[in-house]
Amino acid sequence: MREGTEVLDLASFLEEERGRMDRALSRAVAQAAPALPHGLLSPIERGVLAGGKRLRPILCVSAYRASAGARGGGGAKAPEAMYDLAVALELIHAYSLMHDDLPCMDDAELRRGEPTVHVLCGERETMVAGAALIPVAALQAWRAAGDLGLDRKASEEAVRVLTRAAGGAGMVGGQALDLLGEGARLSRTELDELHRRKTGALLEGSLVLGAVAARADESIRKGLSTFGREIGLAFQITDDLLDATGDAATLGKNPSDELMRKSTYVSLLGVEGARDEAHARSRAATEALRVAGIRAPALEALAGFVVSRDR
């Protein structure tokens, strides 16, 4: 450890942040629960609370801290309401996984080594519960933006960032492109566009949401947005590498893309080419921070984590 340099212990950082996100998610589900019929609560609890890296909300809170730091806030602490805002992203992410795994979609029986939600709670229950999470996420973001003291413009923008990232221009649009591209050979441009929406939009949205919550100025926001876009690609390329080189036992989920002969970064670039590209995107992400003058050890470490994770 060099003096004068913030050194981040990534494993401890991730564990601590994941713990705070899990608690914020429990609060969110508990707050939504009284309005939910009992039959929806089980699939929602299973889909939301049964684990996950919590990468999106962790990126969001890290972007908030980095933005506050750039404004002279130093090692700004994020208030609890910021965690409540950030987990709205995870509610959207959870709904997308619940729907993606359904028999009529990817028909996956395992995720993170455990039975998927529909295997435990039923197909129709999971479909309805997944759709129910979308308004739950929007209301959660609203409430948290208010608790965080955001003004009208920033509150509106926070909910819009979330909604757009989840919507047709973002995640859901990417799912649709994915369905349509099945079996087709996609060009690099088409594959980038698919994943810029399907995985990338919510990851980029996580960074932008953090910037909006911190009322970051335009240059900071742009730097974080570029960071998000680059790690979004790095994340997806790494996913394709893990699918290609792993198997169900080590991944804890069914490898399906290769089996279904979808276009992936590995089928397009080869294993070595894909690995190089993932690292190039990760470097481009940290470079975007540097250009924007954002000092954020957590984000830099996360850019490395995205390409070095083993699942």
Added chain:
Amino acid sequence: MREGTEVLDLASFLEEERGRMDRALSRAVAQAAPALPHGLLSPIERGVLAGGKRLRPILCVSAYRASAGARGGGGAKAPEAMYDLAVALELIHAYSLMHDDLPCMDDAELRRGEPTVHVLCGERETMVAGAALIPVAALQAWRAAGDLGLDRKASEEAVRVLTRAAGGAGMVGGQALDLLGEGARLSRTELDELHRRKTGALLEGSLVLGAVAARADESIRKGLSTFGREIGLAFQITDDLLDATGDAATLGKNPSDELMRKSTYVSLLGVEGARDEAHARSRAATEALRVAGIRAPALEALAGFVVSRDR
């Protein structure tokens, strides 16, 4: 026609309003289209633009006019932005029908006498497109509330009314109760609760959204809310009657509830009892208007329409 009494030609009124709603829906879809991948556009166009009574947005705009009238606005015209706001309800309604008809849900091949969306566009495409409509509806409501000149509080409330009506405490919650109640004998209280959410929440929300948009005072809003709750029940009881006494040819959809031995108002109250109850609810709806001092020939006529429609 008596002098001094507004007489409403319901058929012309519905036709004209439906035309305006169809145009507003075309605008909404056109506005969302650039962000949507081509594969989502077909099921969305089919699900949203291929017909329907447009009852929810018509109720919403009628409630807006009644609220403005109660404030002394007389026969207030609703601005175009009010139609844009109202059709957000129809976007939510359309998503719910697309999902309800899916093979893993009610497995319906016909709706309004035409093939359902998934029959034409595919099951997975319809599922993803349905979910995509939720953020489209929220963004539509946002934009329209702004165009309508609503202030922060009213804009937030408008989006919240829509989101809550669609969410776990409302429509989606009702779908879940419906799934769980399948095959079970429900009590009257349980059946009321199911339909208060599944059909009633969005109908009641339509009235409340109109009141919020018109910045109606609390007593007017409460009267419209009660009106919405009562016609919601009247609507559902009439649906059960139509299912019990009609068939696929005249209804244009598959009768499923009876076949699946679900609890319905007809199985609970008998045909005559259900008919009496539907009319009692319709009368209670107009009585709620009278008590709140709301003069609204259109809403009174719609309360009659809900129980006298033949499909």
